[in-house]
Amino acid sequence: MIELRSDTFTIPSKNMLHFMINAKVGDDVWEEDLSVNDFQKKFSKIFSMESALFCASGTMSNQIAIKVHTQPGDEVICDYNSHIYQYEAGGPSFNSGVSLNLINGNNGKLNKNLIESSIKKSNIHYPKPTLVSLENTNNKAGGTCYDINDLREISKFCKKNNINLHLDGARLFNAIIATDTIPSDYGLIFDSISICFSKGLGAPIGSLLLGSETFIKKARRIRKIFGGGMRQVGYLAAACDFAFDNNFKYLNEDHRRAKKIESVLKDLKYVKEILPVETNIIIFKVSNVKKFISFMKKNNILCESISTSKVRFVTNLSFDDNMLEKLIKKLKFYSKFDI
Numbered sequence: 106m107i108e109l110r111s112d113t114f115t116i117p118s119k120n121m122l123h124f125m126i127n128a129k130v131g132d133d134v135w136e137e138d139l140s141v142n143d144f145q146k147k148f149s150k151i152f153s154m155e156s157a158l159f160c161a162s163g164t165m166s167n168q169i170a171i172k173v174h175t176q177p178g179d180e181v182i183c184d185y186n187s188h189i190y191q192y193e194a195g196g197p198s199f200n201s202g203v204s205l206n207l208i209n210g211n212n213g214k215l216n217k218n219l220i221e222s223s224i225k226k227s228n229i230h231y232p233k234p235t236l237v238s239l240e241n242t243n244n245k246a247g248g249t250c251y252d253i254n255d256l257r258e259i260s261k262f263c264k265k266n267n268i269n270l271h272l273d274g275a276r277l278f279n280a281i282i283a284t285d286t287i288p289s290d291y292g293l294i295f296d297s298i299s300i301c302f303s304k305g306l307g308a309p310i311g312s313l314l315l316g317s318e319t320f321i322k323k324a325r326r327i328r329k330i331f332g333g334g335m336r337q338v339g340y341l342a343a344a345c346d347f348a349f350d351n352n353f354k355y356l357n358e359d360h361r362r363a364k365k366i367e368s369v370l371k372d373l374k375y376v377k378e379i380l381p382v383e384t385n386i387i388i389f390k391v392s393n394v395k396k397f398i399s400f401m402k403k404n405n406i407l408c409e410s411i412s413t414s415k416v417r418f419v420t421n422l423s424f425d426d427n428m429l430e431k432l433i434k435k436l437k438f439y440s441k442f443d444i
């Protein structure tokens with residue numbers, strides 16, 4: 106099978122499993138798991154942030170961040186396409202009692218002017234905006250990346266207006282590669298960052314929440330309340346550490362293959378529209394999504410619909426150049442069926 110539904114389907118390699126079973130572990134609720142402690146320290150340093158907390162999932166990291174940054178009744182400003190709104194099961198209202206002020210950004214991206222104009226005057230009728238949450242890369246908008254200077258401008262505005270700034274960086278490593286930036290660029294801009302190791306990097310589980318010492322101290326307590334205090338979890342932190350050290354370099358390959366797919370799709374008549382491809386996500390419109398997906402499945406290619414008219418491919422660690430060639434053949438062959 107060729108797996109293009111998401112970059113979350115990858116299976117740990119033998120080398121990763123071998124590395125995992127050799128991890129030094131302890132009780133992480135007591136902060137005594139050496140692998141987790143080392144992992145958290147390593148990435149705080151890489152991102153130039155004071156502290157970090159290992160979490161079970163990207164959703165958990167985002168939800169903890171929202172809880173720490175806000176009070177019930179506050180407002181979180183984010184793009185309409187953001188994962189915290191679209192795919193976290195109403196978590197911001199369920200967990201934190203906040204409302205979301207949704208902005209139609211530019212391909213999933215906000216800018217200072219959009220944020221500024223969405224802020225209501227201070228008035229007892231209105232919720233208080235205390236957090237801006239951005240997503241880089243933006244999943245539902247097709248893996249788009251922010252320009253680092255736009256982020257700096259947003260950060261300056263938020264600081265001036267006493268609003269915290271969170272980054273859902275589930276695929277931040279993809280953005281870092283695609284925009285030729287470095288992790289500390291982001292650490293200096295955001296008050297908190299969540300990053301995932303179980304997407305393009307290929308770990309089976311794991312996310313890190315980064316922030317100041319004070320922020321992470323509060324986050325650790327919220328993680329406990331959410332039931333996310335884990336015990337000998339160093340085995341999993343080791344998988345994430347291995348994933349970063351060994352697979353970061355392959356993200357570029359995922360991006361190259363995604364660009365190639367985009368160029369093939371551009372020449373196919375049955376493809377109505379393609380969102381700009383910047384990283385490992387390709388989103389495009391076809392006239393009959395169900396028919397397209399079922400044709401692909403019959404040909405051992407798995408992909409997903411993200412709406413009634415759009416299909417998504419996500420290139421990933423399990424997808425190689427041979428598979429790319431097979432996919433291209435089938436995409437061209439489908440032209441005969443789309444009548």
Ligand SMILES: Cc1ncc(COP(=O)(O)O)c(C=O)c1O
Pocket residue numbers: 161162163164165167188240242243244273275276301303312
């Ligand atoms: C942008 C973004 N943020 C957060 C998440 C949540 O990650 P998890 O599935 O680990 O909860 C995802 C998952 O795909 C995502 O794409």
